[in-house]
Amino acid sequence: MSETPTPPGSSEPEPPAAPQFDAPPPPPPGGYAQAPVTGQVAPAGYASQEEKTWALVAHIGGAAAAVISGGWLGWVPPLVAMLVKGNESPTVRAHAVAALNFQGLWTVVAVLSYVLFCAFIGFLTLPIAIIIAAIFGVIAGIKANEGVLYRYPLSVNVIK
Numbered sequence: 001m002s003e004t005p006t007p008p009g010s011s012e013p014e015p016p017a018a019p020q021f022d023a024p025p026p027p028p029p030g031g032y033a034q035a036p037v038t039g040q041v042a043p044a045g046y047a048s049q050e051e052k053t054w055a056l057v058a059h060i061g062g063a064a065a066a067v068i069s070g071g072w073l074g075w076v077p078p079l080v081a082m083l084v085k086g087n088e089s090p091t092v093r094a095h096a097v098a099a100l101n102f103q104g105l106w107t108v109v110a111v112l113s114y115v116l117f118c119a120f121i122g123f124l125t126l127p128i129a130i131i132i133a134a135i136f137g138v139i140a141g142i143k144a145n146e147g148v149l150y151r152y153p154l155s156v157n158v159i160k
Helices: 049-069 076-085 090-145
Strands: none
Touching: 049 076, 049 090, 076 090
């Protein structure tokens, strides 16, 4: 393509201006859009870096607390995130509520599992403990009748 020469005394033509948009495009489905440069307020629908951090506190903190506590305290980090930033940010509140509901349910499941675990193990181990105590007690009695000191298997010497 050939360029047309500019007439003498005139300046070069200005390049066409970049298109201007009134509003930013909506965030992609299921994810976050890139927030504006630090120091600027994120437009509606966009999560700022602080909101993303508090959402991570709610989700990852809940998972970590559940693992560390054996399922008992997974609800604490989402509750903290909701109480600290939930009134300021609808994004943080939505994440904290979702994490709190999930972790709360699984905390209840963990508590019930522990109760059932103890009940069933106690139900199964009590008869076994009674039988073992009876069998070895009888054997120890027979040995004592023979004048021999019997050493119980599966015993710990606490009293000396």
